[in-house]
Amino acid sequence: MACRTCLWLLGTTFFTCTVRLVVEGTEVGATQGSQPEPGVVGSNHSQAGGGHGSSISGIQIVTFKWHHVEAPYLIALWILVAGVSKMVVELNHSLTSVIPESALLILIGWILGGIIYGADKMQTFTLTPTVFFFYLLPQVILDAGYFMPNKLFFSNMGAILVYAVIGTCWNAATVGLGLWGCWLGGAMGDIDIGLLQFLLFGSLIAAVDPVAVIAVFEEVHVNEVLFIMVFGESLLNDGVTVVLFNVFDAFVSLGGAEIDAVEIIKGIISFFVVAFGGSLVGIIFALLISLLTRCTKNIQIIEPGFIFILGYLSYLTAEMLSLSAILSIVFCGICCQKYINANMDERSVTTVRYVMKVFANGSETIIFVFLGISAIDPAVWVWNTGFILLTLLFIFVFRFIGVFLLTWILNKYRLVPLEFIDQVVMSYGGLRGAVAYGLVAMLDENKFKEKNLMVSTTLIVVYFTVMLQGITMKPLVTWLKVKRAAVTELTLAEKIQNRTFDHMLVAIEDISGQIGHNYMRDKWHNFEERWLCWFLMKPSARKSRDYIFNIFHQLNLKDAMSYVKEGERRGSLAFVRNETKADVDFNKKFRASFSEIMPDIMADNMGPDHVPLSSILQDIVPSVCLVMHEQDLTMRESEDFNAHHLLQQHLYRGRKQHRHRYSRSHLETNRDENEVQEIFQRTMRSRLESFKSAKMGVAPAKKIQTKHQKKDKPQKMPNGNSSDKSKNHPYGDKDLEFSEGDCGSGDEAAGDLFPMRAYRVEAGIVNPAFMAEMDPMDNMQQIPHVALLPQTLNSFDT
């Protein structure tokens, strides 16, 4: 407690000092800069401190060269202040769980703005559109694009587009027209404004803001479909916003009389051009990035730089061509993720991810702080009760109406309908933010006489949505959820069944290759595998993707073969019973041959279907330990609490789709990887066990291995249809080649597998794990899993 208060005090004093310094610095700068300097060419930043072109009296040991460093110093100082504010905000976690960070940052912005205004009598620092659009926004959007869960995004793309395009147009039109109607009705008094200006205002206030959405949804955990809808909408609606803004701006410049059908059609066409053009620019840059990273094998340290620079360039290029810059950078991030993650060195990937988060966080913080500061400027404040209140009302109400209407239409075509609570959250989560403010600040005062009114209204709208809606979002969601579901504590049995069902459904999904994929997606997938990966990925990355499981297959094979051979050597029974000696040290055996491929195997762990293969291999190669851990805990209590607690802690969570939680401040967890590895190892082990025990079942009958001697083996093999198994050789001929030194034994072991195939399944569902506990001799019929072993991993991507 005391420590926290101290930190608080420290923070506040730091603030004040910093700001005072800044302010004084600006004052000094302002006064110095305004002095006429006839003799000095160029800027006011004189070289000699304090020199005004007049002669100096003597050598100055130390001078105060404020001008020299003014601009960069201020920038650095502001970044520092923003960082410290974030730190202050995060001091008290219980506060941030109630009030979203963004709201607190705006508060701090107000305080700072007040201080500056108090010192300067004018607001020297505001969020200018240039700084915002060129220096603060791109990294936030790049971060959003790079971490976007692609699969989820594209599978919901239709709905997202509907909300982004139609929803935004609806919002813009209704707000604009509504305000216009009210103005005609006289609710706003006498202001110098027209229909077109209302429509323009509507279009810039209508757009949901990605920065604000993330900031709020970080605290409120909603299901992933809902999240991607709102998030995707906030990103994609920029295409519409830009077009509408430019079109109406042009219309206002032209004047009302010039607008005819041609212009309107041009406006509509420009939407398509801007949107698709922007995306195209982004995709081109994504290709560039992928190609570049493909060639950087020798100089991996500069790889991360390319990502950021090219991302930024895509933004600027689209801006230069008057296309949608946000769409461009979003698609750049979305399209290049997969390839750069595969191409780049692991450390580069980590660097990119981390630095991107740092930049995005920093930008977001600065944006919100400045949004707060910009408000403390009486020069921009114009109060018009009618206008402001009506705007608030309209954006709120029309958002709800729009979302519900569109959802009603969409639900007819969706397999999983969006429920009522989802729609409420979606409507309520339509936050406006800095983009709207940036746009409104760009308006030309001469054309828009009421610019200050609009600026004030925008600020109030932003504060209202970010702060009020942000704060109340969580309680609202909780309240609605509690009303819906009767939450009772599940019993143990229910919990287990619940989890079993989850696993079952995941398994079925894997087996069926996900029923319901449409033709286009499969076609795209094939195209992508064949051409794009070939073009954009490093050869070694490609190879490792394809061969990753061949390697594993070989490794596992060798393991199996050597395991069994060892058993043969030592005498079967002793080996079978002694399960603890089944360590195979892959590290020694295989490190040499596979070491070159190992480092290139990238962790592709962004989507649910990309299991981090490298982590599996890296862990399994050094030590595939087939020993089960034994711990010495003696848990004698069997109280409910402990059992529930155990389940809570230790049930495997399975591969769910709820894994990509986009978060500004957290990179993904590693727990799932460990879990997957553990499950994987256990499955392999159990299959190995069944293989081994089935083999042991053969051994007593025949000590010496023989090949193709199926007829000789007695009742243990009711042989149905095993006549010609040679072509179904489980290992495949080519695999024998890998065991260079082991050719002979490979054959032997392989030969022993023939009889395995001949076993008929007598039990219905065989359970390899079951076998480990029972006497292996009894269960000769565990064959499907015996046969499972060799072909286990012989497949890339099924």
Place this chain on the structure above:
Amino acid sequence: MIWCAAVLPNTNTNSMNRWFSCFLFNIVTPAHIVRLYDRFEALDKEKTGHLRPQDFGAINRLAMNPIGDRIIGAFFSPGQETVDFHSFVRILAHFRPADKKRPKDPSMPEPVNSRTSKLKYPPLVFSLISVAFQLYDQDKDGKISRAELLQVLRSMLEMQVTEEQLESIADRTIQEADLDKDDAISFEEFRKSLEKVNIDHKMSIRFLR
């Protein structure tokens, strides 16, 4: 149906095509049958027209599923070593969420078991529960014994859970679920324990379009 037969050249007879497409039409659309056939072919690398356990084993993601091997086993009826397309689809059809839009043809045979008990579940969910029950019940005696439950628990819990902890969980589970006190979970008791699990919701979430 003739269309179905044309699409699936490798299956045995036309009559069988008609039969199972008849049966399945209630549950699976023709488009899905085509897709499943593609999948079947992709899995059946040796083009024998049948799937063997190792073809399933080749799906690497199943190796990362705690009960993956059991699910594989569920595809193989007792006495069978291979799965043909018919059985493949039939089992997968259990997991297809019921689509309200498809017109119900009264002449189509109802999936089995729906008339045999007065359940509030739709037929599909019921058969889904019986599949799940089979996963537990290895020896097909209609009951999940303590040993069988232990095995499933073992596979679903992390390795650091000790045997004693495991047994205590299994004991408590049986205590809770076992209503007739025979130290085993019958199908009815199993079904009861699933009442609170929103299966419909799970299935529909899983199989997004």
